Amino acid sequence: MTHSRFARTAGWLALPCLVAAGLLAWYVTRDPASPFEAEQAARFDPALVSRGEYVARLSDCVACHSLPGGKPFAGGLEMATPLGAIHATNVTPDRDTGIGHYSLADFDRAVRHGVAPGGRRLYPAMPYPSYAKLSDDDVRALYAFFMKGVQPAQQANLASDIPWPLNMRWPIALWNGLFAANTPYAAKPDQDAQWNRGAYIVQGPGHCGSCHTPRGLAFNEKALDESGKPFLAGALLDGWYAPSLRADHNTGLGRWSEAEIVQFLKTGRNRHAVVYGSMTEAFNNSTQFMSDDDLAAIGRYLKSLPGDPQRDGTPWQYQAESVAAKLDNPGAHTYVTRCASCHGLDGKGQAEWMPPLAGATSALAKESASAINITLNGSQRIVAAGLPDAYRMPAFREQLSDREIAEVLSFVRGAWGNHGGAVGAQAVGTLRGHTDPASSSPIVLHMR
Amino acid sequence: MELRINQKTYEVEADADTPLLWVIRDDLGLTGTKYGCGLAQCGACSVLVDGSVVRACVTPVAGVVGREVTTIEAIEADSVGKRVVAAWVEHQVAQCGYCQSGQVMAATALLKHTPNPSDAQIDAAMVNLCRCGTYNAIHAAVHDLAAQQEGA
Numbered sequence A: 001m002t003h004s005r006f007a008r009t010a011g012w013l014a015l016p017c018l019v020a021a022g023l024l025a026w027y028v029t030r031d032p033a034s035p036f037e038a039e040q041a042a043r044f045d046p047a048l049v050s051r052g053e054y055v056a057r058l059s060d061c062v063a064c065h066s067l068p069g070g071k072p073f074a075g076g077l078e079m080a081t082p083l084g085a086i087h088a089t090n091v092t093p094d095r096d097t098g099i100g101h102y103s104l105a106d107f108d109r110a111v112r113h114g115v116a117p118g119g120r121r122l123y124p125a126m127p128y129p130s131y132a133k134l135s136d137d138d139v140r141a142l143y144a145f146f147m148k149g150v151q152p153a154q155q156a157n158l159a160s161d162i163p164w165p166l167n168m169r170w171p172i173a174l175w176n177g178l179f180a181a182n183t184p185y186a187a188k189p190d191q192d193a194q195w196n197r198g199a200y201i202v203q204g205p206g207h208c209g210s211c212h213t214p215r216g217l218a219f220n221e222k223a224l225d226e227s228g229k230p231f232l233a234g235a236l237l238d239g240w241y242a243p244s245l246r247a248d249h250n251t252g253l254g255r256w257s258e259a260e261i262v263q264f265l266k267t268g269r270n271r272h273a274v275v276y277g278s279m280t281e282a283f284n285n286s287t288q289f290m291s292d293d294d295l296a297a298i299g300r301y302l303k304s305l306p307g308d309p310q311r312d313g314t315p316w317q318y319q320a321e322s323v324a325a326k327l328d329n330p331g332a333h334t335y336v337t338r339c340a341s342c343h344g345l346d347g348k349g350q351a352e353w354m355p356p357l358a359g360a361t362s363a364l365a366k367e368s369a370s371a372i373n374i375t376l377n378g379s380q381r382i383v384a385a386g387l388p389d390a391y392r393m394p395a396f397r398e399q400l401s402d403r404e405i406a407e408v409l410s411f412v413r414g415a416w417g418n419h420g421g422a423v424g425a426q427a428v429g430t431l432r433g434h435t436d437p438a439s440s441s442p443i444v445l446h447m448r
Numbered sequence B: 001m002e003l004r005i006n007q008k009t010y011e012v013e014a015d016a017d018t019p020l021l022w023v024i025r026d027d028l029g030l031t032g033t034k035y036g037c038g039l040a041q042c043g044a045c046s047v048l049v050d051g052s053v054v055r056a057c058v059t060p061v062a063g064v065v066g067r068e069v070t071t072i073e074a075i076e077a078d079s080v081g082k083r084v085v086a087a088w089v090e091h092q093v094a095q096c097g098y099c100q101s102g103q104v105m106a107a108t109a110l111l112k113h114t115p116n117p118s119d120a121q122i123d124a125a126m127v128n129l130c131r132c133g134t135y136n137a138i139h140a141a142v143h144d145l146a147a148q149q150e151g152a
């Protein structure tokens, strides 16, 4: 009697559990709907392919899916994640090792929803939470480009280093449900066409937030559009501080005009800054190829994002400083002998060629990672319109000790009105270890 | 663009971001100024711009338009420069000589701004590299000059 009641109760309990498990299994392995389900991508006219090429530039696909010296889009880039390294895949139209067998709907599900054929979830290192906002037209064009504009390359994908059970992919579906957008960008009717175009590029293909928006506990971007205050508010990632792209006076674009944003994205430099760190790649491979109209739209949209004076701190103002009178300060001494030739005794740099350190984000942000990283490792080559840059920040890793770098950066971050705060030798030592290509735990600097 | 170098006016055609060093050496043939590293690390390319020392390899030429550039070729036309060269000869500073035009520039700029520099000021200003290791001779020469009175 008791036994059978127990069995009956257990049965009643088990049923909803089974149903829930079934629903869960369905949810995490299901193929999301694609508007292209019934579409046979029969014709790839050249105009569509070249438009797709432009969308690929906007989206900077090449940054991850190509390796320098490798076949375009054959994959291979190693990306460090907290769980282990993963590798970008072959997205050439090769049928065996690439995506040659993908239908338009398959392609759409991978790009906008992070789901490969068979329901396998992609890691969100692929910025599909942003690409979800791509328009149907752009996805169709992108597909045409990858099928007809890219040479098939036979190159097998590399397995990830993530160990079992962490390498199970289904929980990503739950993460997607919580954090990823799942509808294309919808134009805001109260804004004009230029603003909306800028918003589309920034939030969607440009995936600016992947680096510039701070992330939450689940490594999710805290906001995916301008409705959230953390959107593009600046974030620490891969040993660099990606500054705010909002109108923050110190750490953002508050002092930049729309035209200066355009100039920066088109030529890699303006009177405030020169691209460095991970932005060098975004510039070399993506932003310089954007049309003037699109860059203007980006400038317009970014300048519409308000700053947050509370987060940003006291607005920076230039203050003259006699470096020569401070030579007993070891940081000032190092500055005069190592830095001043380019950045100037007055900290103002040289026009748009050598960036000013007075008022620089890296000298005003409390995160000192960018200042340390660029000093240790120098800048990568900037190639604008096919021409390599004339001037580059050299690496001081071999020339200056942790203490010397800490001293000179503390000086810079306190001179000319800068108020980023002192840098400790320990922070320099940590980043030195992480960014040393010979170390066993390097930060792979090319994450997105 | 129009450049003023050693009291002469030159008309040069160059991109705005061309390093001043290339213009001086390749376009104008003033090869006394040397190329060492191209990265602001060695000082071999030092010249004076409005009396202050700059490293010509990291000076975009557009930045010196309308300013007065002095290279080693004309350094003795400057009274301080003349004294520096005399001290260099007296101390027999140069060994191979490759770095020395830059060293003379650095010393001249220092003494123009600070006629009687302290040892600390000398150390902070005389940071150009010398592969031959003439640092002691350089220091002795500048030390001598620092003790002299202008015009002495």
Ligand code: FES
Pocket: B034, B035, B036, B037, B038, B039, B040, B041, B042, B043, B044, B045, B046, B055, B056, B057, B058
């Ligand atoms: S060549 Fe200019 S500093 Fe070395």
Ligand code: FES
Pocket: B094, B095, B096, B097, B098, B099, B100, B129, B130, B131, B132, B133, B134
């Ligand atoms: S004298 Fe030879 S490098 Fe200085």
